[in-house]
Amino acid sequence: MSIHPILSALRRQKTGTTLIALQIALTLAIVCNALFIIRTQFEQMGRPTGLDERNLLMAATTQSGINSSTDAGKATLDASIKADLTALRQLPDVIDAYETRSIPLSGGLWGLGIRMMPSGAYGSHTTYFDADEHTLATLGLRLVAGRNFRSDEIGEDDDFGVLQPAVIIVSKHLADNLFPRGDALGKPVYFTSATKPSTIVGIVERMQTSSTYSGTDNRTWDSTLVPMRLVTPSRHYVVRTRSGRLAAAMQSVPAALYAQDPQRVIPDGSGGDEAGVRRFAQIRAEAYQGDRTLAMLMGIISIILLAVTGCGIAGLSSFWVGQRRRHIGVRRALGATRRDIVRYFLIENALISVAGVIVGILLTFEFNGWLMRQFELTRLSPVYVLMGVVMLLLLSQGAALAPALRAARIAPVEAIRSS
Amino acid sequence: MFKYYLQLGLRSLRRNPVLTALMVLAIGFGVASSMTTYTVFRAMSGDPIPWKSDKLFFPQVDAWGPNPRNGTEPADAMTYIDAVSLTRDHRAHLQSALYPIAPTVHSDDPTQKSRTAPGQAVDSEFFPMLDVPFLYGGGWTAADDEQHARVAVISKSLNQRLFEGTNSVGQSIQLDSHSYRVSGVLDDWHPQPKFYDLATTDAFGTADQVFLPFTTATDAQLATRSGFLCIKLPGPGWAATLNSSCVWIGYMVELDTPSQVSTYRTYLEGYAREQQASGRFGWVPNNRLRDFSAWLDFEHVVPPQTKTSFVVALCLLLVCMVNTVGLLLAKFLRRSGEIGVRRALGASRLAIAAQFGVEAGTIGMAGGVLGLMLTWLGVQVMHGSLPRQFAALAHIDLLLLWQTLLLAVVATVLAGLYPIWRAMYVRPALQLKED
Numbered sequence: 060m061s062i063h064p065i066l067s068a069l070r071r072q073k074t075g076t077t078l079i080a081l082q083i084a085l086t087l088a089i090v091c092n093a094l095f096i097i098r099t100q101f102e103q104m105g106r107p108t109g110l111d112e113r114n115l116l117m118a119a120t121t122q123s124g125i126n127s128s129t130d131a132g133k134a135t136l137d138a139s140i141k142a143d144l145t146a147l148r149q150l151p152d153v154i155d156a157y158e159t160r161s162i163p164l165s166g167g168l169w170g171l172g173i174r175m176m177p178s179g180a181y182g183s184h185t186t187y188f189d190a191d192e193h194t195l196a197t198l199g200l201r202l203v204a205g206r207n208f209r210s211d212e213i214g215e216d217d218d219f220g221v222l223q224p225a226v227i228i229v230s231k232h233l234a235d236n237l238f239p240r241g242d243a244l245g246k247p248v249y250f251t252s253a254t255k256p257s258t259i260v261g262i263v264e265r266m267q268t269s270s271t272y273s274g275t276d277n278r279t280w281d282s283t284l285v286p287m288r289l290v291t292p293s294r295h296y297v298v299r300t301r302s303g304r305l306a307a308a309m310q311s312v313p314a315a316l317y318a319q320d321p322q323r324v325i326p327d328g329s330g331g332d333e334a335g336v337r338r339f340a341q342i343r344a345e346a347y348q349g350d351r352t353l354a355m356l357m358g359i360i361s362i363i364l365l366a367v368t369g370c371g372i373a374g375l376s377s378f379w380v381g382q383r384r385r386h387i388g389v390r391r392a393l394g395a396t397r398r399d400i401v402r403y404f405l406i407e408n409a410l411i412s413v414a415g416v417i418v419g420i421l422l423t424f425e426f427n428g429w430l431m432r433q434f435e436l437t438r439l440s441p442v443y444v445l446m447g448v449v450m451l452l453l454l455s456q457g458a459a460l461a462p463a464l465r466a467a468r469i470a471p472v473e474a475i476r477s478s
Numbered sequence: 479m480f481k482y483y484l485q486l487g488l489r490s491l492r493r494n495p496v497l498t499a500l501m502v503l504a505i506g507f508g509v510a511s512s513m514t515t516y517t518v519f520r521a522m523s524g525d526p527i528p529w530k531s532d533k534l535f536f537p538q539v540d541a542w543g544p545n546p547r548n549g550t551e552p553a554d555a556m557t558y559i560d561a562v563s564l565t566r567d568h569r570a571h572l573q574s575a576l577y578p579i580a581p582t583v584h585s586d587d588p589t590q591k592s593r594t595a596p597g598q599a600v601d602s603e604f605f606p607m608l609d610v611p612f613l614y615g616g617g618w619t620a621a622d623d624e625q626h627a628r629v630a631v632i633s634k635s636l637n638q639r640l641f642e643g644t645n646s647v648g649q650s651i652q653l654d655s656h657s658y659r660v661s662g663v664l665d666d667w668h669p670q671p672k673f674y675d676l677a678t679t680d681a682f683g684t685a686d687q688v689f690l691p692f693t694t695a696t697d698a699q700l701a702t703r704s705g706f707l708c709i710k711l712p713g714p715g716w717a718a719t720l721n722s723s724c725v726w727i728g729y730m731v732e733l734d735t736p737s738q739v740s741t742y743r744t745y746l747e748g749y750a751r752e753q754q755a756s757g758r759f760g761w762v763p764n765n766r767l768r769d770f771s772a773w774l775d776f777e778h779v780v781p782p783q784t785k786t787s788f789v790v791a792l793c794l795l796l797v798c799m800v801n802t803v804g805l806l807l808a809k810f811l812r813r814s815g816e817i818g819v820r821r822a823l824g825a826s827r828l829a830i831a832a833q834f835g836v837e838a839g840t841i842g843m844a845g846g847v848l849g850l851m852l853t854w855l856g857v858q859v860m861h862g863s864l865p866r867q868f869a870a871l872a873h874i875d876l877l878l879l880w881q882t883l884l885l886a887v888v889a890t891v892l893a894g895l896y897p898i899w900r901a902m903y904v905r906p907a908l909q910l911k912e913d
Contacts, residue, residue, distance in 0.1 A: 074896075078804035085797045093790060121594055123582030124655035126699065221711040252711040293580075317591075324582050324594045352863045353783040356515065360787075360794050363507045367794075370500045371801035378497075378808035426793075430786065 065407050075375055076411050083415030083451055086368045088422035091447035092430060093357040093364075095439050100354040104347045108163040109230070109265030111199025114154075114300045115339035117162060118312050121293040121324040136290050137215070139320065144193075146315045147296060152304040153312070157193040158296055160289050163267040163282070164346040171222060172251040173237065173283070182248075183236050183281060186268035189216055190228070190284035195263070197299045203231060204244050205261035208286045216287035223253035224285045228261035232280035257285075271346045309336055365454060372458035376408065380466040387466055388473030397467035404463035405456060412455040416448050423447070480836065487837035490813065498841065501805050501890075505845025506852055508798030509886045513849065514856030515784075515791040517878060522682070522780045526669035530609060531770035535731050535739065536677075537564065537746055540764035541723050542709045552764055553707060554777065555677040555725040558696070559758075565601060565692075569745045570731035571738065574604035575692050577727045578679050580703035581653040583688070585640065595636060595653070596703065597688035598675065599695030605631070605662075607732045608674065613637075615647035615662035618691060622661075626697045630658040631689040637663045653688065656698060673770065676777040677728035679704040702726045743767050795889065802841075802893035810834055810901040821906035834901050838894030839887055846886030853882055 069076050122139060126132040140158055147156040161167040169188075172181035188194075191213045195202060205228070212226055227248075234243035247256030266282040296316070300308040313325050313336050328334030334341075344351075380387070387400060427439040491498040525531050539560045540552035556564075561575040576598050583595045604610070605617035614637075618629040630651060637646055637660075650657045671681035690700070699716045705726060712722030733739045743765075750763030768776055810817075817830055857874055 074807060074900075075804060078800060078807070082797055082800045082804070085793065085800065089790060089793045089797065096786065121580075121582055123584075123592070126655075221713070251708070322584070322592050324592045326594065327591075348863070349781060349783050352860070353787060355863060356787045357790065360511055360790055363511060364794050364797055367504045367507060367798055367801055371504065371804055374497055374500050375804045375808055378812065381812065430789075433782070433785065433789075436786075 062406065062410070065403065065410065069407065069410065072379065075379065079372055079375055079411050079455075080415035080418065082368050082371055083412055083455060084419035084422050086364050087416060087419030087444075087447050087451050088426045089364055090361045090450070091423045091443050092426050092439065093361045094447065095427070095443045096430075096436065097354045097357050097361075098443070099437065100350040100357075103271065103350055104354075106267070107265070108267040108343075109200060109263065110163060110339070111299070112339045112343065114302060114305055115162075115198070116298050116300065116305065116308060116312065117165060117337055117339070117342065118296045118298065118316065119293075119326065119333075119335040120296070120316055122320060122322070123292055123324070124322075125292055127291050133215070133290055136292065137288075140288065140290065140294070143296065143316060143319050146319055147298060147312060148193075150308070150311050150315055152300050152308040154299045154301055155193050155197040156296055156298045157191050157197050158288055158294055159189040159194075160295055161188060161269040162198065162295075162297055162342075163269060164271060165269050165295075165342050166346065168268065168270050171283075173233075173248050175237075175248060177249045177254050177256075181251075183233065184278060185229070185233055185281045185283045186270070186278075187222070187250075187283040187285050188269075189287045189289045191286065191288055194284060194297075195228075197297055198266075199299065200266060201264040202228075203262050203264045205259070207261060208284075212286045214287050216285075216289045221252045221254075222250050222285060222287075223255040224257050224287060225255070226260040226286060227257045228263060228284040229259055230266040230280055230282040231262050231264055233283065234259065234262045236281060271350070305338055309338065312336060365450075368451075369454050369458045372408070372455055373461060376404065376459045376462035377465065380404070380462045380469075383466075384469055384473050387469045388471055388475075391469065392471035392474045400467040400469075401460075401463045404459055404466055408455055408459035408463075409452070412452050415455075416451060419451070420444055420448070480832075483833045483836040484840065486833055487840045490809070490837060491840065494809065497805055497809055501802050501841050502844045502848055504798040504801045504805075505842060505886055505890055506848030508795040509845060509849030509882060509889065510852030510856055511791040512788075512795045512885065513853040513878065513882045514860060515788040517853075517857055517874065518860060519780065519784050519788045520878075521873075522671065522784055523774070524670065525770070526671070526673065527608065530732075531673075533732050533734055534607070534673075534770050535570075535733050535742070536766075536768050536770075536773045537729055537731060537742070538766040538768070539564075539746065539750060540761070541725060541759070543759065543761035543764075545709055550764065552766055553725040555705060555707065556727045556729050557723055557725055558720045558727060561727040561729055563749065564729060567745070567749070570742055571734055572603040572607040572732040573730065574601040574607060575727050575729050576600045576604065576674060577692075577695075577702045578675055578686075578704045579688075579690065579695055579700045581688065581690075581700060583636070583640070584652040586652075595687040596684055597686045597690065599690050599692045599700065601692050604674075604689070604730075607730065608669075611665040611667055613663045613665040614645040615660070617689075618661045623691050623693055626693040627691060628656060628658045628694060629661045629691060631662045631664060632660055633664045633685060633687040634666055635685070636687040653690075654698070654700070658690065671774065671779045673774060674730055675704075675728060676773065676779065677705070681777070681779045696720065739767070799889050799893045802890060803896055806838060806841075806894050806897040807900065810897045811904075813901075814904045817901055817904045818906040821904070827902040830904075831898050831902050834898045835891065835894065838890050838898065842887035842890030843883070845890060846883040849886050850879065850882050853878075 125135050127136055144156055144158060147153055161169065168186055170184055170186050173183050173185050174181045190208065192208045192210045195207050214224060235241065237243060237248065238246060243259050244262060245258060247258050249256055268279050268282050298308060298312055316323065316325060326333060326335040423444055430436045431438065538552040538554060539556060541557045541560055542553060544550050565573065565575055579597050579599050580594050582592050584592050602618050602620050602623050613634055617631060618627065622629050637643060640651060641649065646660045646663060649660050651660060668685035672683060706724055708722065708724040710723055712718040712724055731742065733742055746765040746767060747763050750759060750765055753759040754763065820830065854874060
């Protein structure tokens with residue numbers, strides 16, 4: 060069948076044609092970008108932290124009334140931390156435990172510059188975590204080179220002051236970042252304001268920082284473990300439980316801590332506070348809540364959009380069929396088959412859709428560019444555009460099918476019937 | 479006439495229920511998605527102190543000089559040294575340094591567990607500057623600031639827990655290892671975004687429960703519970719922290735007139751120049767004095783995800799409107815014959831426009847009602863899925879109700895403009911002839 064009569068028919072209903080094409084173009088632009096945002100969010104959320112996440116929990120606790128800036132106060136706190144840890148490690152539900160201020164995804168970023176010399180430009184930046192000889196075992200981190208900390212290497216961190224431990228363990232990402240030739244092990248580095256070097260004695264395969272934010276520099280994988288025990292009134296205990304004992308440990312861990320000091324604070328999560336004892340799944344869910352909501356919203360909006368566009372095309376197509384009953388009747392009377400009529404409407408729809416899709420592709424990249432400028436999104440991959448194009452062409456044809464079939468049922472006698 | 483058009487409209491809408499339903503659904507969903515994301519956006523970009531926000535300013539003094547972290551933009555928080563100097567010079571009408579604290583509240587009742595009370599260390603002028611509402615008593619005095627007095631203002635909820643809601647002014651509470659006299663109890667007060675504490679903390683945290691004098695809190699060595707940024711790390715000990723170039727203190731001033739603002743700018747310039755002359759700053763003065771809205775913007779109070787969803791939802795509404803244009807056009811032009819008869823019988827073009835305008839408006843209203851129900855549903859879903867601190871913010875009020883209906887009607891009538899125009903210019907003769 061020649062396209063010519065279809066084109067000339069389209070020319071006579073310019074407005075309707077333009078509206079459908081415009082709607083397809085806009086829908087394509089939005090759905091492609093929405094799908095891309097969803098994919099980006101899911102990619103972010105799916106990244107493993109490098110920890111053994113299933114059996115981990117973290118308990119926040121504060122002991123007040125002890126002045127940590129005096130030597131006596133420090134000694135009291137230090138003794139209390141050691142007693143807490145001993146009590147926790149003796150629990151039947153617990154495999155191991157250590158004390159720190161943050162773990163991957165828990166929020167609270169403690170960052171430092173890192174360089175090869177005590178002065179000059181920083182080679183990189185890192186998030187550091189307080190750790191001791193129990194940390195690797197508790198978190199389930201995999202050491203790929205070097206060794207763990209020894210208990211005699213663990214110093215005191217009083218929250219302020221220059222950080223310059225003699226030894227450190229870094230993530231492989233940071234090691235490769237600092238020493239691209241892969242010879243980081245045994246090399247000295249200097250933290251912000253430090254005058255003494257810290258030697259890299261161990262490298263762990265993967266360890267995410269405490270923030271989920273991942274810029275283009277991938278700094279979210281640049282973690283450092285420092286052999287320090289935080290000696291301050293507010294601290295966190297990280298506990299690895301026996302398999303299947305996580306729920307029990309959620310009760311026994313705070314009970315054991317209260318048994319050590321009934322006056323301490325462990326927030327119970329009431330009154331809008333964050334709960335003091337959280338399993339890692341909760342920490343992960345909270346860290347990614349914003350991303351998950353965004354993905355969900357984009358999904359809902361895409362579905363509504365496709366539905367509205369589909370219905371709109373179906374509505375206008377059936378209006379056209381209604382308008383051209385006599386015309387269809389004449390064609391049928393002149394020998395056109397039902398199949399010819401269906402084909403006519405589907406080709407008409409395809410022409411409009413293709414025009415819409417072409418404009419839509421341009422709009423899609425425009426919209427993506429705007430999102431990139433405004434919200435630090437990455438560039439849209441053409442695969443999503445292709446997916447969107449196929450989806451919209453199918454949707455459009457599907458929406459036009461029912462009116463086209465209805466048109467095919469119009470009897471030739473309509474040609475002579477007065478409207 | 480309106481009533482007649484309404485009847486005509488309703489009859490026409492009933493004639494093709496599918497087309498009508500399509501339009502109502504499109505408008506309903508378009509409006510609902512926009513309004514749902516808008517409730518969240520509105521809550522986050524809100525001004526919790528509209529009667530005074532134009533008088534509140536946030537000074538920044540560059541204590542770091544040009545550096546790789548911030549470039550040439552001064553840090554948003556202040557060093558202890560600068561905060562104390564600004565307070566001592568007292569050049570604004572009202573002013574306060576502040577930093578977030580988290581003392582432990584001990585209860586006399588041994589069955590009650592100790593709890594951490596989030597709060598702020600502030601100067602006495604904080605309360606009049608922010609028009610903080612009091613249930614009992616009031617803030618402390620400037621003399622209390624100077625004498626580093628152990629006084630406290632507590633929130634209604636903390637008062638409820640410690641004193642069962644009775645007037646506790648003059649009573650004492652135990653915070654960490656010191657006891658403080660209660661000078662006032664706040665009424666419900668939880669401004670969101672928490673504009674006074676943006677320099678170091680998130681905008682949507684829990685309400686502050688305890689306020690202590692800034693001087694007293696630093697005396698008691700209460701550390702900040704939040705941001706503490708250093709370009710050069712301090713030595714050990716509290717004194718070293720106070721004397722360091724680390725920034726951890728927020729600062730606010732109230733300036734009532736433009737001339738006060740420019741005077742204060744000059745003062746900040748002079749202060750930084752003094753520091754440069756004394757050798758503390760090795761760079762030319764680099765200050766900012768942002769007003770309220772510039773400050774909220776600078777602190778990125780509205781997360782990019784909220785903006786993205788709002789923009790995408792607006793685009794959805796746009797598509798729904800394009801959709802409605804097409805469907806209304808189909809609907810109106812199908813009735814060309816009817817229009818022809820009415821025009822031939824003497825109806826003016828304006829009358830035709832009014833008739834179809836009323837019809838479009840009716841669809842808009844129906845879409846608006848559907849949109850309202852869907853918005854309500856949407857907000858419920860958002861409550862379940864947003865981070866806890868944002869969820870409480872998103873709520874439907876009377877204003878939102880009207881806005882939803884208005885948006886629906888305006889969107890539909892806008893979408894109807896072109897179809898109405900086409901209907902107005904249907905040529906009566908042609909229609910009558912064809913029939």
